[in-house]
Amino acid sequence: MTFPRRIVIPGGSGQIGTVLARHYQSLGAEVVVLARKLIQAPWRVVQWDGRTIGPWAEEIDGADVVINLAGRSVNCRYNAANRREIKESRVNATKVVGQAIAQSSRPPKLWMNASTATIYRHALDRPMDEATGELGGNEPHAPDTWRFSIDVVKSWEDAFFSSSTPVTRKVALRSAMVMSPDRGGVFDALLGLVRRGLGGASGSGQQFVSWIHETDFLRALNYVIEHQEFNGTVNIASPNPLPNREFMAALRETWGIKIGLPASKWMLEIGAILLRTETELILKSRRVVPGRLLAAGFQFEFPDWPAATRDLVSRWKLAS
Secondary structure, eight states, rough: OOOOOOEETOOOOOOHHHHHHHHOOOOOEEEEEEEOOOOOOSEEEEEEOOSOOOOOOHHHHOOOOEEEEEOSSSOOOHHHHHHHHHHHHHHHHHHHHHHHHTTTTTTTSSEEEOOOOGGGGOSSSOOTTTTTBBBSSOOTTTHHHHHHHHHHHHHHHHHHHSOTTTTSEEEEEOOOEEEOOOOTTTHHHHHHHHHOOSSOOTTOOOOOOOEEHHHHHHHHHHHHHHTOOOOEEESSSSSEEEEHHHHHHHHHHHHOOOOOOOOHHHHHHHHHHHHTTHHHHSOOOOOBBHHHHHHOOOOOSSOOOOHHHHHHHHHHHHOO
8 A cells, every 4th residue: 555644543642652643744744643531742643532533533434544452550559440441441432443444434444453562471481472482371370460460361362353344444553562662651761761771681581582672662663554464463563672681781781871770570570569450461471473564575674672772761861
């Protein structure tokens, strides 16, 4: 397909949505973000509830690409109310976007729906690609919170692929953590630990971290847009995940700090309770690789973490 002129981003008011909206607007596309609350932004923001068809559905009709990111943040404690909201916010938003596409007189050519690399099992032994990766949920001794996350992602993808949109190509983006220098993002939080002398290994430090540089995240989505052979699930991740111990050491070296205090598993458990989050975000080993992108010839600008940290830290400092 030709490069999209109009892109609609449901749930695009967060960090990743802002990264996408900023990028596509800079390329000359008309960008529309669907958000639960109206906010000031350089692009048009239209209100929706993420559950029911409303006037917002008119924005889908005639769009070239829809990128659905809607879903409650998982950075919280997994109590019953939060679990329900995490799952329902993703499934309901996906279903209603599918309904809007189905009723469009000019449906979009492509619908990309957020998913996550956490769908794969806790993997220390080998990489997980789209063809041979094993879905998680049945690992021996896996915490209940890990099984819950897998259930959410499976339900999310089921809602996406079961939507009847016969003329719209569909791609589920199983994305790793997107690293950008924006304040409030994942990289900002990790760098904050390093700057405070707390950027040592987490737990055993052997668990793998899957990540992708913001530049390659955007380039990968552009590649999927331009190459119509892509449908189904696509891993959006660097080809080189690395153990948490090496991951944090590279970030410390770039910042210029040799030592970072490590955090044992019990310390992380206590910290997670105090911060009202879950240790899964730190302790689960995500060894995910982008098999389909690599097979198609996609070239990463930042395939390795040390080089990515140098770019990100430099840009973080410039924004300070």
